[in-house]
Amino acid sequence: MITAGIDMGYESVKIVLLKDGAVVGRAKGESGGAGREAAARKAWEEGLRNAGIAEGDVNRVVATGSGKYNVEFADDQITEGLSALKAIRFLCPDATAVIDAGADETLVATVKGERIGEMAVNQKCAAGLGAFLSYMARRLELTLDEMSGLGRPGADSPAVNDGCVVFAELEALSLLNQGASPEEVAAAVTEIAAVRASSVVNDITVPAWNRVALVGGLTKNTAFVNALKVHAGMDFVIPGEAEYAGAVGAALFAAEQRK
Amino acid sequence: MDKFKELVENRHEYARAWKRRTGGKVLGYFETYMPEEIVYAAGVLPVRILARHEPDNLSDKWIYASCYPVKDMVNQLLKGRYDYVDGLVNVEGCQWMFNAFEVAVNNRKDLFSHYLFLPDYTDAASSKDVLRSELDVYKKKIEEWTGKTVTDEALDHAIGVYNTNRRLLRRICELRRADRSVILGSEMMNIAFASQVMDKAEINAVLEKFIPELEDREPYKDRIRLMLIGSETHDARLEELVESLGGSVVIDELDNGTSYYWNDVNLQKDRLMALSLRYLGRPHNPVKDNNWRRRPQHIFELSEDYHIDGAIIAKQIYCHLHGTDNYAVWKILRERNIPFHFFERDTTLPLEETELRLEAFMNMLRPGLVRLAGWHKALEI
């Protein structure tokens, strides 16, 4: 049986094709803002090509992510919490909790057997999100790779406000004007993103931190991951396919539905 | 760094040392309406919980959409910065402060805690009686907690020490009425903060020694004279910024600024009634200025006495009380043609943006000053 999962996020769309419980193809593209439907189709075709599978052979397609309803060829949609859970049961079966750190959402869920124990999502605030870091990278004229390679700021390094991205940006720009380097400012910004993301981790009432899996696009940002480890006070496992976890979860769900 | 700023920065070390030295208890408090005299009379050190801006990933779990000073008070408490306090007390005041108190108490059930009701309706005939009754309850609880009886003599002594502190602060504040003052706003604010975190007798001794030195200082050159109105803040960065631009906050109307030391306890045989009348009669913040309006008039009187050139109204984001009071405050300032600049802030100030707006405001004031001045103003700045 072949199923597909599509994770239509705020910044990127990820496709995973699953055949009899194994990933056989994947693709990634920009989610395209207003042109999401076309972006989904484009990534979909690329995913099929990569897997060497014809569209007609795919038994079921399930979409997830904030743009899940924009994937017009999906048979069903599931929410991000459920796809994260399904993915983590598959990618890292002994995980007791999962953190999905993406462009538009930080989601933390504890795992209770095959179910979600407790789930927390960021407040309506962009300060802990990947989108904020991407935006600041553009402002500071740094590449995402450069952002990822930053070290942790020292005790006397410049700091910016962690309560509000607008204030954070203003402070970041005034730091630049005062002579701080873009790298120093970027490190300060990354730090506050990790503070805010760890605040979501703290929102969980009944902790289950024995083994925490970190998935989502921000797993690619090493500086962020390191800072998050410090602020959340825990270590993470970053499983293979971490960036594609949402799509993996959706594909697994599709397979369950077909059974 | 000036002496008082240093005292405030070292307040945790100070309190720990005080405990070691005296073997006494420390009581953290949230609202400046806390009747400290009763606590002090029992040999306890009252310490104001102050916000600092530290990366905060703890408070969101407990509270939502609070003003940032309160959020950071929670952050500070949860991070253990106040691990030396033996008790916490709150007086009915703003809701965020109440929330911070409640979260702190729920996290530290081992601490002594008390919630004191102080009417929002401060000028009803029955207000003084209900507060007196509450002070009596409070006194008994403090006695029970410390095992010490708060005698009339101890209360008289405490009231004396506190009145002295208020008088010393007002004496320094009065120096700011001079055309060329020997003290700037940031230093004055730090003196007020230091008074809220130190043993009053000790800070009084520091101030007694400091005042003659102060009076001998060379006055600062002319500066644009500003008044600071609005939500309380827990550091003097705004005042420092004003100073860096050639101005000075010559008077404030902050809950933890002049309102904290503006009136004395007038002694009477019934000490608790004397305290009740003092706390009900102090310059009120918006939550307590709740019946016949006194706050706008008080602001106006201060502006006259300290002959200000303009006012800054800085409101903390999510401060609902100052948010609604602005209407009355703006109205009176406009009626009297006092220029003012309003902005919202949080615990930290976005430096450049704030600098820009304050500079623009002060530049707006400058031509008027030249015109008005003639005598000595502004041009030397």
Next chain:
Amino acid sequence: MKGQLWETKPLECWQKAKELRAKWQKSIESKEKVVGQGNTGFTADWQVAFPAITVIEDNPAGAMIASQSDSYARTCRLACEIRGWGREICGYHGNCWGAQFLGYQIDGSPFPNRSFVVPFPCVCDSHIKRGEQVRDFSPVPRWSADFTMYLGERDPQREEAMIEHRNYCTLKEINDIERIFGQKFDDEKLIELIRASDVIKQYREDVTMFMTYKPTPLSVKDLYSFYTLGGLTKLDPEETVNFWKMLRDEVEWRAKNQIAAVGTERYRWMEAHPPSWHYLKYYRYMEQEYGAVCIGSQYTHFGSSQLERKPDGSVGDRDYPVYSTQMPLETREDEMRFLTGPDARAPHHFKIDEYTRPYALNEFADIFQVDGALFGLWRGGVGCTLTRKEQAMKLRDAGYSVLMYEGTQPGDRNDLDELRFLNQLDSWMESQDMRKLDK
């Protein structure tokens, strides 16, 4: 109906409720009356004894503005903002007092300026300040009142002075209103209402009790159509009694015959505060998509009383110190004493209950047999939001699933991202293994 589990039918008392509501609306439009700003009790309230005075509360006025016209509500709030109000000020107040600043109502008619104001004594900064907005605007008489609060175990001795203070405040208000406006306070009318109030309260309590049944005969969405009748919507005592009897009887019949409010009921959830009045769609969304019915909150049911689990496992009204409605009422002070009640903290008040009992909502969740809780976090609702996160933690500790969504305030649609909210609901239900009924 897909997924139908229970029989259901529309309520029969809708029509009567509509008539009563229209009658009240007409009564407040009478120009001969003195219009004041104040709060109105749910059962017994002093204003009923001033036949020529109407007391309006700004909360419902503000909520109605938010529901009726987003653009007018925005104009109102902007009128506040340019006068210095923060954007986070409670939407009820922003809308209502913005209209005052503008000077006209939604239909263009003049704003009914208040002739006096009695602020709402409440543990909410916005409520405390609401009296001042009228007084700052024009020099009308104003009386204050206090919400007497403290934490910890009840201390009746401590409360004596608080009760005296409150009695004094109310008595002064009434005597001054008589003097200033030349109105006669009809003590007999108030006594009549006090005598009837336990009957009304009993009917309300019965309705609350029937909503603990599975399936619930009434959803909170239904209850919101009725619960102001006799309270915010001030009616004659006799009319109030008759209406609540009619409602109680119908709900009782439904409960006993398992006539559900929602035929697909398979999930029950609770709230803790007023909903976004301008976006009640989410109740219907949850019902239609998931068969999930909301049975209300301590707020919704506080007009009756709070329920508690008795030692023998049964459910009954919580025991508070209360005065008998038949107590001798010989002086006006006696009447005020009755209105204040013997417990200065008003423990039946939903908010006080949350302050004084950290596990207040857990007991509610248990009694109403809920599966989960949905809480609004309001940026502009200071009182509403206090302790909300802590209460959620306690519920989660007990194994309930809790979703919190953000908005400005029940009377302000600004920060409520409707799509995000619906997505959150889906996500919440899926996290509990609930999928849409058509999937």
